[in-house]
Amino acid sequence: MTAVGIIAEYNPFHNGHAYHLAQAKMLTGAETTVVVMSGNFVQRGVPAIFDKWQRTSLALEGGADVVYELPFAYAVQPAHLFARGAVNLLARAGVDTIVFGAEHAQLDFLALAKQARSLLMSNQAFRTDYTQTYATVFNDVLAQATGERLSEPNDLLGFAYATAVLELDLADEIRLLPIQRIGAAYHQTAITDSQIASATALRDLMQRRVSAHEYEPFVSSQAAGLLSQGPQTKEWSTDWYHLLQYKVLTTPVEELSTIYQLNDGLAYRLKEQITRQTDADYQTFMTSLKSKRYTWSRLQRTLLYTLLNIRQQEMQQALGQPYLRLLGASKAGRAFIKQQRKHVSIPVVNRVTHEDTTDILTLDYRAGKLYELMIKQPVRQAMDTGRIPLFTE
Amino acid sequence: MTAVGIIAEYNPFHNGHAYHLAQAKMLTGAETTVVVMSGNFVQRGVPAIFDKWQRTSLALEGGADVVYELPFAYAVQPAHLFARGAVNLLARAGVDTIVFGAEHAQLDFLALAKQARSLLMSNQAFRTDYTQTYATVFNDVLAQATGERLSEPNDLLGFAYATAVLELDLADEIRLLPIQRIGAAYHQTAITDSQIASATALRDLMQRRVSAHEYEPFVSSQAAGLLSQGPQTKEWSTDWYHLLQYKVLTTPVEELSTIYQLNDGLAYRLKEQITRQTDADYQTFMTSLKSKRYTWSRLQRTLLYTLLNIRQQEMQQALGQPYLRLLGASKAGRAFIKQQRKHVSIPVVNRVTHEDTTDILTLDYRAGKLYELMIKQPVRQAMDTGRIPLFTE
Known part of the structure; x- marks a missing residue:
């Protein structure tokens, strides 16, 4: 039994993703797809519009056989660390090929x-x-x-996957298979008449709170129903920014400097900009903080580390402790997991124990708790403890 | 020129306080009154219903000549530390008598x-x-x-003032003059037909959002107008509790243990109770945290230290650095300050410099910034930097 690996955020899952899963199987002849998916926060340093369980559910419905969580320490990182974490987990999980979309799939x-x-x-x-x-x-x-200069986001990610394969010395074990992206470009925001809309376009549509049938050309009916209810939490909304203000205002700059990536005077600038004007909104604040030196995403990630109180040491520790957290699996996926069980050399987490929350899962548990706190619902479901993987037939 | 000293919270200032100021002058023959008043947070570990500037303004209007801020490190403490900080500041400011209300003023x-x-x-x-x-x-x-057992709150405070006078070796310099409390008892919540209502009763009235004329028997017309607008921020409302949840969820228990007073397993209990149920409201949470060992006020203060990220070391440093922060003065008050200038042996702060905010004023500045963040207003006024004392004629 063979498996093909996919690295994804599914924020949210749409027809393009379903197509990608089907193509991956078809092109490789693999019986199962193994997805490594970002958890409650995505690479740009923002909360996902739906939590990892909702997104796992849609992914299983859309053709994924196994969904593992890409731990926070890898998921919320620049491309090279994101790629290294994801490629490593897929290799450990036993896939032999990683399929990814690229704007220029003909490149080696x-x-x-x-x-x-x-x-x-x-x-x-x-x-x-x-x-x-x-x-x-x-x-x-x-x-x-x-002589090649990669400028498209998926080409750049593909390049990062390839670099990761080299760095992890996996060139003999893992084949990389780029497939041509069709339909919407990553950043495309307009909804076209094809059946593929980008996740960005779908998130924009959600801001307008349209009804379920407007999503139906682009996503499953289950997903359309979910999307029509709006996001579980808004990206860097007033609520999230308020917490950041609180955190920065109550933390001395020396302590802020111990946060991962908050070095080189950035802690000082952050403190200064937040303190100067407690009235400012997130956009105004970000504009004041932004400099040529840092990309918007890099800054957003750093703010998220700050919000989550992630120290340098904690991040280093987490980066050195890969594990496979199972979020969900189909029947075929479970058969594949069973087959691989003896070969997996890193911890596998199906249920989160109390010990895990202060050990291997420290950062993911904390991230989940914050996400949970920010969900606007009368009853909030825990993100980690007490949850079991979603199993479908 | 002589001054009589008063220790107060003025949360809010009412006719009983005005009467107390007048009595203090009359009984001592002093030309001026010097008040040491809690800042933006009061002894029970909650935010004051109006910020220190609004409360200073009402106090000056009601007969105070000088208002100094009782720094956070003393103001949000059990009675003995509260009393020691306040008595020390009044002595440094040059008063020779401290007048305080007591349920049993005949006691020595x-x-x-x-x-x-x-x-x-x-x-x-x-x-x-x-x-x-x-x-x-x-x-x-x-x-x-x-054979005496003090049970009334103002008697207990008077006892704490007397203990402070002894501990600070001020018995030859400072006379303590208790005066009989009239009208409302401290905890009394019913509004009676006298002109004196307790601050507690007034705060309760504010919860019902009554119109200005309902306050007029008990406070000045300026105060009545202010009270009718409702509190600037609610005590431990959902907003404040949300920040506490955020703080505790994102802070490892080892780090929580470095917070002032958060020792002896309390950090662990706090973490556990907050984590267990992110849905709980403040009352439910407090009930779960409460034990015989700690009073409600002690717990509330500890939660406030947590919210303000006050480390043991920071508090110890602040307790050892008394200073006189002038919030406001009448003409007579300014004359008294001028007369005393040469005799004051601790720092006097009239305007807060940038250096002060990370030095002597660290805790008060932080507390002010948090208060400012929590004020529900389109434009928030800074609490410290850029502010000058209120001077009246």
Whole structure:
């Protein structure tokens, strides 16, 4: 029994994702799909519009056989760490191929990564230019090595997966299979008449609170019903920003400096900007904080680390402790898990124990508790303890 | 020029307070009154219903000549520390008498304190029974020494003032003058037909959002107008509790244990109770946290320290750094301040500098910022930086 791996956020799951799952199976001949999916927070440093359980449910309905959670420590990171965490988990889970969408599927991503890597290792200058983001530096290396310059988001992610395969020494075990993205581009916000809308476009539609039938061309009917109810929590809304203000106002700058990524004077700037004007809204604040040095996503992630009180040491520890947290599986998925059981060399978490919450799951548990607190519902469901994986037939 | 000292919270200022100020002058013959008033948070560990500037304004209008802020480190403390901080500041400010209301003004509080103190020092048992609150232990000592048992809140405070005078070795400099409380008892909630209503009764009236004329028998017309607008922020409302939940959920128990007073397993209990049910409201939560060991006020103060992220070390430092923060003064008050200037041996703060906010004013500034954040207004006024004392004619 073979499995093909997919790395996803499913924020939210739509027809494009279902198509991708079907293609992955068809192209590889694998019997099962294994998805590694971000948990309650996504890579841009914002809460997902639905919690990981809702998103798992839609993914299983849409063709996923196994859904593992990509732990917070990997999920809310720049592309290279995100990719490394996800590729590692898929390899540990026993997949032999990772299929991913790319704007230019004809590229040989592994070859590009090899070339870039050897150049990077031989050229000190690339590694010491800290005024550039990692993505920019890597892309510069790539352009110099190959003449190719990747600019589309999925191409860049593909390149990050390939780099991860090299760094994890998995080139003999894992095949990377790019497939041509169809339909909506990642950032596309307009709804077209095709059956594929981007997740971005769907989230925008949700802001307008349209009825279920407006989503039906693009998602399953179960998903359409869910989307019509609006997001469980809004990205960086007033509510989230209020907590950030509280956190920063009550934390001395020396203590803020111990937060992961909140170094190099950023702690000081954050303190200053939040303190100066408690009236400002999130957009105004972000504009005042933004500089050329940091991308918007990098800043948002850093604010999320701050909000979650994640210390450097905690993040380092979490990054060094990969585990497979099962969120859900189909019957075929369960058969695959059973088959692989003996070969999995990292902890597998099906039910979260009290010990897990202060050990291996520290960050995910904390992130889940915050997400839970921010859900606007009369009764909030716990995100971790007391939950069991979703099993479908 | 002489001054009589008064210790107050003025939450809110009412006719009873105005009467007290007038009596204090009349009985002592002092030309001016010097008030040491709690800032934005009061002794029970809750935010004041109006910020310190609004309350200073009403106090000046009602007969106070000088209003100094009782720093957070003293104001939000059990009676003995509250009293010691306030008595010390009044002595430093140059008053020779402290007048306070008592249910039994005929008692010789200084004599009682002396007796209790000598017994306390000679009897180890009283000092080691940590299952009792400080107030209970002291009262037991007192009862054994004198046959008197103080049970009324203002009597107990008077006893704390007397103990502070002894501990600070001020018996030769400061005279304590109790005056009989008239009208409403401290905890009385019913509005009677006298012109004196307790602050508690007025706060209860505010919950019902009555119109200004309902307050007019009990407060000035300026105060009545303010009270009719409702509190600037509600005590431990949903908003405040939400922040506490956030704080506790995102802070590991080891880190919580470094908060002032959050020791002896209380950090662990707090974490457990908050985590168990994110749905619970403040009352339910408090009931679950409450035990015989801690009074409700002690717990509320501890929650406020937690909310303000006050570490043991920060509090110890603040307790050792008394200063006189001027909030407002009448013309006579300013003359008195000028006369005393050369004799004041602790820092005097009229305007808060940027340096003050991370030095001597660390805790008060932080408390002010949190209060400011919680004010429900389109534009929030800063509590410290950029503010100057209120000067009246």
